[in-house]
Amino acid sequence: MMGSVADRQQALRAAMPVWEPRTLHAVLDDTVRATPDRPCVITDDRSWSYAEIAAWSKRLAAGLVALGVAPGEKVALVLANYPEFVAIRYAVSRIGAVCVPINILNRCDELRYLLDQSDSVLLVTMDRFRGVDYLDMLDQIAPGWEDSGGGEGLPNLRHVAVLPTGEAPDRGAARMLYSLEAGGGCAEITVDPHAVCDIIYTSGTTGPPKGVLLTHDMLMRTAYGSAYARAFEDGRRILFSLPMYHVFGYVEGLLAVPFVGGAIVPQLRFDAIATLAAIARHHATDALLIPAMSLAVLDAAGEGTYDLSRWNAVLASGGRAPERLWQGLREGLGVDEITTGYGMTETTASTTVTRPDDPVERLLTTNGRQRDVGVAGDPRQGGRLVTYRVVDPGTGAVLDDGETGELVASGYGVTQGYYNKPEATAAAFDAEGWLRTGDLGRIDDDGYITLLGRTKESYRCGGEQVLPTEIEDLLTTHADVVQAHVVPIPDERMGEVGVAFVVARPGATLDRSALQTMIAARLARYKVPRHILLVDAAAIPTTASGRARKFLLTKQALQILELP
Template sequence: MSASVPAAFADAVARHATRIAVVGEDGATLSYAELDARRIEAARALAALGVRHGDRVAIWAPNGIEWIIAGLAIHTLGAVLVPVNTRMKGQEAAYILEKSAARVLFCAGRFLGQHFPSVLGAHRPQTLRQIVVIGQAEAGDFTWAAFLARAHERGVEDVAAAAARVAPGDRLDILFTSGTTGHPKGVITAHAQNLRVIAAWSKAVGLNPDDRYLIVNPFFHAFGYKVGWLAGLLAGCTVLPHAVFDAGAILRRIERDRISVLPGPPTLLISLLNDPARANTDLSSLRATITGAAAIAPSLIERTRAELGFKVVLTGYGLTETCGVVSLCDAHDDAETIALTSGKAIPGIELRCVDADNRPLGPGESGEIVVRGYNVMQGYLDDEAATREAIDADGWLHTGDVGVLDARGYLRITDRLKDLYICGGFNCYPAEIERMIAAHPAIAQVAVVGVPDARMGEVGKAFVVRRADQSLDEAELIAWCRERMANYKVPRQVVFVDALPTNAAGKVMKFQLRS
């Protein structure tokens, strides 16, 4: 196995030079050889902007061919990729840019009705030297074309030398994940461990050069990036990025582009199954999907096979802290196993459930899920205390999730220690959402919990104590939240209460709110 992402991509280019590597939503295509040339050009331009080995470079843009080119260019120089969620507002994005000390930002121009550089605007950190605008630029933006025009300032040999210096243990990326503290934490992972995880995932899904891999999962997430476009390219597939989920558009692309691989959260599968256009769409090309991140009914697995025609339907479990993957089902597992478990640990990874004293539990006993092996992160960026709290002295990563292992080693997740809920496939951390809502001048106290939702899996419900003599209604608060936070974090329901239920220590008893 190659020791670095640039070396692994070079191997793929050597094997598949004339095959189509990527197809844009507009039908534009690049062969592997052409994509490689674009990668080198972008890496030369990045080097001209002063980016060196170990520097952080962020991407805040929707799925597209330029995202892939920029990502490969960052990897090529041995710089560190920092993906930023496209649903974030300016203040949220600025926190990640500042915390990571990103020197350069590749940024969408106009997307989802907003001009991203303007959204960042006054929040822009001083550490950010340059913003490169991808697509729909406005006057004054430093465009993608202007960026590429800088490539002539650095030679091809400079880029080749930089790629050759990238070592297996070098940082590949920093992906930010929220948690109980309310502030996102930067998860650091390296080249070699990610390549090994990608290889295990690709083997389970059976990725091969004949596959046409449609990626709706956002590139700012491990699902869309690591086991998304990167896995697809390293396996020699044709990768087809898709920017915004729309069931009708996805069905049209499946038929037009003969899609064979299409992973996504249960929300995606349910939306496709329920779309009236499905009955008249040719889905015969579909081969494999992988889902997870929420409770799934066995009937959904059966329908995904029978009505969407997938031959391979898998579920899995993973965290940003594990390069995205911990466990996977097997293609031959029955519908009940696939729906009710998250599979067994990928090869080379240890998985166990432990009690409150960190003692391992037997099959069928419920406890905290812990993971040990090559997939565990190097640590949290500039946060040794949080790293020590997450990874114990014996190297076990404590996930904060509660589960049960059966006699076969298959994992069933039963609860979450950290209040996390999952809305449309996105992790929502109440502590972070509460911290943002608490800034509202009319609010004295707030608690957020996840509640079931037929379409999104779960949505946020906020319990709010108003300040004395202040007025605020549900619609006003939801509108205020929409201006300041990513849409999936915005509570869909608000209940005003006189007081929140607390225990003797003053901690809010969220189980009472949920019930």
């Protein structure tokens, strides 16, 4: 029996009455001492116990030290949700290095920028995954990388280790990830829990991607807060295909389960039927989903028979969700504890969440309550990791509960800034040190937040953040394109999708599909606009200074496409 929400939260408080800052690997090792034989990572092929994951990470840590990776140096990962991600992630923690998880959807130019900007000394990458050839990218970025690392183009990159996925021919000269395990043991390294642990890149609102600085203690407090706010039972099993290079799958999944001796069931890619089959086969009790995934799972469940009797909880966040989603999960699939929330990389992960026993109205009308995180919170801020307030976007004046303005955040869970970007860091905070989220919303008397829009122009497609200027800049490199403006429109499955308004050079003829192909060749899939509208320059509404009025373009797009 799971027990009530209150009982489960009391059990978590009893197990940890006082918060002690710890590193990622220290929490793993504590779980090994308590439940060494429990599964930690479960796949269709096999499972790994906590003791096995810890031992694997120690072997890899020895290999990293043998390569010369020092505390504080950066290790970049281009890995899907393989068990190797878990092992190498804990190995990097053990030696006091900093992990730089990279979006596997990035293309050549994006990968080059991230490796360079992060000062990574080691790259651990797949050879090929879902048709994307990462070694071919490396051949373009750093010719001769097998022998000389990043060469002149990436002087800090000393080594590359490759995880073969079975999709590509063998590259005999490449160092395989498994070869790092041959190093034997190494002396234990003392790591400061308040040291930077991860640099996770987010596109932000302007300019190139920014690396958010996260410490061990921030990550552990937030992961514990996930377990506490959602009232994890002992041994919770969480299934997800959300990537562990993002905070959603990483913090709410991988890092949260050790606090209850639970397990993750990571999926390499999302497939609704496979998700239902895996929940049934591996007795998953929880799932992490974005709205597009939840809707697909609901559709697939009606076409087959699955034993979902142990599936009791879901965290469904990451974008706008239609009302039928919540009803379908509860009534159609029997999931009792449905929660939704709000967060961002700069606040470590989700910072608001509805309670597991909240009425459905909270799911329909809010984005969750400012998270109660038990002993991991700041007693000066009501036991929260992150506290929000609403300010006037123009003046910065603090507004009362119920009023609409920009959400700003403060607390233990808020980053101190961006890696090697002092100007962007300064711009991200107000004079009192509160993080500007760029999101419009309001807070009610009970601390629940409702998002109402964005002060910034970025949007989320399938949970991934998209920066319109990146697409616009690429489109205008086309010889026959003189203007390009990208705006979001709502989409039931993806949350938001892009619409590109493109103005052609006088006398030129553009082909929509060719433009989409050009974008797809250079940028990740989720950045490719769903629609391209070819318009005259006169159709672009502008300000007195000539800037496109994008909110009007969004309205135009809905009218042109005949969408509600």
